[in-house]
Amino acid sequence: MREFWILTKLQISSLFGINKIRHMKNAEEKKQGKRALGGLAAMVFALGYVSVFYSIMMANAFAMLGMLPTLLGIMALAASLLILMFSIFETKGVLFGFGDYDIVMSWPVDVRAVAASRVCSMYAYNFVYAVLLLLPAGAVYAVKAAPALWFYPLYLLLMLLLPALPTIVGALLGTALTVLTARMKKKNNLMSILLQMALVIGIMAISMRGSSMVADPTKLADSAAALSGMIGNAYPPALWFQNALSTGSLLDALWLILLTAASIGLLMLWLGKNFVSINSRIKSKPRGETFVMRRQMRSGRVIALFRRELSRYFSSTLYVVNTAFSYVMLLAAGVALLVKADAVTQFLNSQELSFASVLMALPFVLGWIVSMGTTTSSSISMEGKSIWIIKSLPVSARDWFASKLMVTLMLAVPCVLVASTLIVVGLRQSLADAIWLYLVPLGYAAAFGVFGLWLNIRMPRLDWQSEAEVVKQGGATMVCVFAGMGAGFGPAILAGLTGSPLVPPVTFAVLIVLTLLMWRSLATDGERRLLLLH
Amino acid sequence: MLTIEHLNKSYGGDVKAVDDLSLTVLPGDIYGFIGHNGAGKTTTLRAIAGILSFDSGSIRIDGKSIVEEPIACKREMAYIPDNPDLYEHLTGIQYLNFVADIYGVSARLRDERIKKYADAFEMTPRLNDLIGSCSHGMKQKIAVISALIHSPKLLLLDEPFVGLDPKAAHTLKGFMKELCDDGSAIFFSTHVLEVAEKLCNKIAIIKNGRIVAAGDMDKVKGDESLETLFLELTEHA
Numbered sequence A: 001m002r003e004f005w006i007l008t009k010l011q012i013s014s015l016f017g018i019n020k021i022r023h024m025k026n027a028e029e030k031k032q033g034k035r036a037l038g039g040l041a042a043m044v045f046a047l048g049y050v051s052v053f054y055s056i057m058m059a060n061a062f063a064m065l066g067m068l069p070t071l072l073g074i075m076a077l078a079a080s081l082l083i084l085m086f087s088i089f090e091t092k093g094v095l096f097g098f099g100d101y102d103i104v105m106s107w108p109v110d111v112r113a114v115a116a117s118r119v120c121s122m123y124a125y126n127f128v129y130a131v132l133l134l135l136p137a138g139a140v141y142a143v144k145a146a147p148a149l150w151f152y153p154l155y156l157l158l159m160l161l162l163p164a165l166p167t168i169v170g171a172l173l174g175t176a177l178t179v180l181t182a183r184m185k186k187k188n189n190l191m192s193i194l195l196q197m198a199l200v201i202g203i204m205a206i207s208m209r210g211s212s213m214v215a216d217p218t219k220l221a222d223s224a225a226a227l228s229g230m231i232g233n234a235y236p237p238a239l240w241f242q243n244a245l246s247t248g249s250l251l252d253a254l255w256l257i258l259l260t261a262a263s264i265g266l267l268m269l270w271l272g273k274n275f276v277s278i279n280s281r282i283k284s285k286p287r288g289e290t291f292v293m294r295r296q297m298r299s300g301r302v303i304a305l306f307r308r309e310l311s312r313y314f315s316s317t318l319y320v321v322n323t324a325f326s327y328v329m330l331l332a333a334g335v336a337l338l339v340k341a342d343a344v345t346q347f348l349n350s351q352e353l354s355f356a357s358v359l360m361a362l363p364f365v366l367g368w369i370v371s372m373g374t375t376t377s378s379s380i381s382m383e384g385k386s387i388w389i390i391k392s393l394p395v396s397a398r399d400w401f402a403s404k405l406m407v408t409l410m411l412a413v414p415c416v417l418v419a420s421t422l423i424v425v426g427l428r429q430s431l432a433d434a435i436w437l438y439l440v441p442l443g444y445a446a447a448f449g450v451f452g453l454w455l456n457i458r459m460p461r462l463d464w465q466s467e468a469e470v471v472k473q474g475g476a477t478m479v480c481v482f483a484g485m486g487a488g489f490g491p492a493i494l495a496g497l498t499g500s501p502l503v504p505p506v507t508f509a510v511l512i513v514l515t516l517l518m519w520r521s522l523a524t525d526g527e528r529r530l531l532l533l534h
Numbered sequence B: 001m002l003t004i005e006h007l008n009k010s011y012g013g014d015v016k017a018v019d020d021l022s023l024t025v026l027p028g029d030i031y032g033f034i035g036h037n038g039a040g041k042t043t044t045l046r047a048i049a050g051i052l053s054f055d056s057g058s059i060r061i062d063g064k065s066i067v068e069e070p071i072a073c074k075r076e077m078a079y080i081p082d083n084p085d086l087y088e089h090l091t092g093i094q095y096l097n098f099v100a101d102i103y104g105v106s107a108r109l110r111d112e113r114i115k116k117y118a119d120a121f122e123m124t125p126r127l128n129d130l131i132g133s134c135s136h137g138m139k140q141k142i143a144v145i146s147a148l149i150h151s152p153k154l155l156l157l158d159e160p161f162v163g164l165d166p167k168a169a170h171t172l173k174g175f176m177k178e179l180c181d182d183g184s185a186i187f188f189s190t191h192v193l194e195v196a197e198k199l200c201n202k203i204a205i206i207k208n209g210r211i212v213a214a215g216d217m218d219k220v221k222g223d224e225s226l227e228t229l230f231l232e233l234t235e236h237a
Helices: A002-013 A015-022 A029-063 A068-094 A101-105 A111-147 A150-159 A164-181 A191-216 A217-222 A225-235 A236-247 A250-283 A300-316 A316-338 A341-350 A355-373 A381-392 A397-427 A431-458 A475-498 A503-532 B041-048 B071-077 B092-103 B107-120 B136-148 B168-183 B193-199 B217-221 B228-235
Strands: B002-010 B016-026 B030-035 B056-061 B077-080 B154-158 B185-189 B202-207 B211-216
Touching: A002 A397, A015 A029, A015 B211, A029 A068, A029 A111, A029 A475, A068 A111, A068 A164, A068 A191, A068 A225, A068 A250, A068 A316, A101 A111, A101 A250, A101 A397, A111 A150, A111 A164, A111 A236, A111 A250, A150 A236, A150 A250, A191 A300, A191 A316, A217 A503, A225 A236, A250 A341, A250 B168, A300 A316, A300 A397, A300 B092, A316 A341, A316 A355, A316 A397, A341 A397, A355 A397, A355 A431, A355 A475, A355 A503, A381 B077, A397 A431, A397 A503, A431 A503, A475 A503, A475 B193, A475 B228, B002 B041, B016 B041, B016 B056, B016 B202, B016 B211, B030 B041, B030 B168, B030 B193, B030 B228, B041 B056, B041 B077, B041 B185, B071 B077, B077 B136, B092 B107, B092 B136, B107 B136, B107 B168, B136 B168, B168 B185, B168 B193, B193 B228, B202 B217, B202 B228, B211 B217, B211 B228, B217 B228
Parallel strands: B030 B185, B030 B202, B077 B154, B154 B185
Antiparallel strands: B002 B016, B002 B056, B202 B211
């Protein structure tokens, strides 16, 4: 147990790089570190704010229908789903194949203590997300339902337990993927990417089935039992969470506690036996074919940088799945609007939404999806300990930035062109609308590509042990995602409400001006900031 | 080839990592840089390589300032850190081609040089392996080949012999001499005093960020061994 606590303390000290920032001596580095932490704090606040907003909205709706406790079940389900997805991504790098594996395993500590400390680290990250979703929901529920005093300690206990199960299931799914693709490192990395993408799409499809039921007012009005049944079918622990807290059902609380405890016990038992063998399998990398010297080809400097960047991007399954997923969504939206154009039109009319308003908002929604696929917001952090190479080579910061931007544009531009064409054909858009359906998302691609670089050079994290620390939890990535949400939905709402034809051109112009300004800032200040990275 | 004048660098606080350091490395020099752990060797090398900013002083490579003309300076030199973290997602040959592309090395010259250096370090058959699967010594060899691929005028090495097997260390020493015979210069840090004594024509000893002895090897050490001199200067000076 003592070993577990020592190792866990070590893990927790690296959370969000707080310990490093605390002990930095260099004033400039400290400033940079504080900025990164500030960004994270702002994002936590933003996520918390969105969570409070949704909780209040849902609580009001559910209260009117006399089914307020459903709020707890829905939020527990949402938190569990989010944690499940994050855990799948985090497994490789946090639980298996982590950077300091050799040194940690050389210490005289029990393998189970090492494995448990890694799971605990995953849990700690996930707990933050759970708190952000569940605490506002609990507070709103408490205000509206005025429960008895036992509610509060039980809520805290169950909120503490709830993230454990999806973390464990996510870790197991992530492990299965990791083992399956461990030997596919070089040529078959594509298979690893496709498998992860398929898994995420599968989970999303299941969750969307549930959420479409929630969005359907006829089903929502049916009864609280129908919705609770849906939650119970999708994920029984979420329903136990709801019942235990709303009715004080000790049985439901016990189910949740026992299932969590049993899962932890079984996982530890399994990890104790398989932790070393799985890590060894991941660590042993296949040898390439024997090299025979042949004529080598020469490339230009920027092309060489671009190829290096592209190779880095596709070498990381996590990086690809986390960003390219947006482009898959974009293409899926395009195909859906082409194939199901009539059904979509019918649905929009049934929702009492003006079809014209939706069409006005469409370019910005596409822009928002594009902004989520930006690869640049973690591309500088992804250099990691190899940053010395770029710094010591005769490469200007501008060329280095350009190579990173080119990767984002290489992914975004073809996807936007294809998706927009599908939508234009499917919805039989006019020429004027069609132009903005292309230009606005392309403007977002350029603006967020440059914005990602602009953010990441100010909020870098190069000392990561796992790619998840920068790709999923990096301050710059999170700021970029939330900024994209604001930049997409703001004009979308404005365009939808006003119907003004000026919104697309003005937004496009603003995006281009911001792109140029940020690029200028990078070009003039980039060398100095690059020098500060280490 | 390399002129450092009154270089100062601190990492915050009063303690200086490098304190008023000045030295000159001429073409053909193999200049050893020795000092205890934390004396300021790596900081100095990183500042020369243009990857670390410094507080005051100047560093010139072939007459050009590393602050004012960093790209031009970097074209003339190569740097290998003490722990070369290379791109693990690339194979050895991909990494060498990447570096050659950055320095604009022609296809013919890179073929010649990769073959020459990779054969000498017995790395040719393994150049298709991912760098991530290479041992520390193999990574070090790839880093050395990448540094030699454009025939730099100034080669900066931080503890270059760490991790190399005896044969590879011997091969590297041969290439260092060959490079300097062709008019280039080498400035490198080492803890292996016997190597420094045999290989270098010039030496600088650094203690707490300050140079305590520098110049021609014979003049600096006189009749003493380098080890005796080093211990005297670093323990009693």
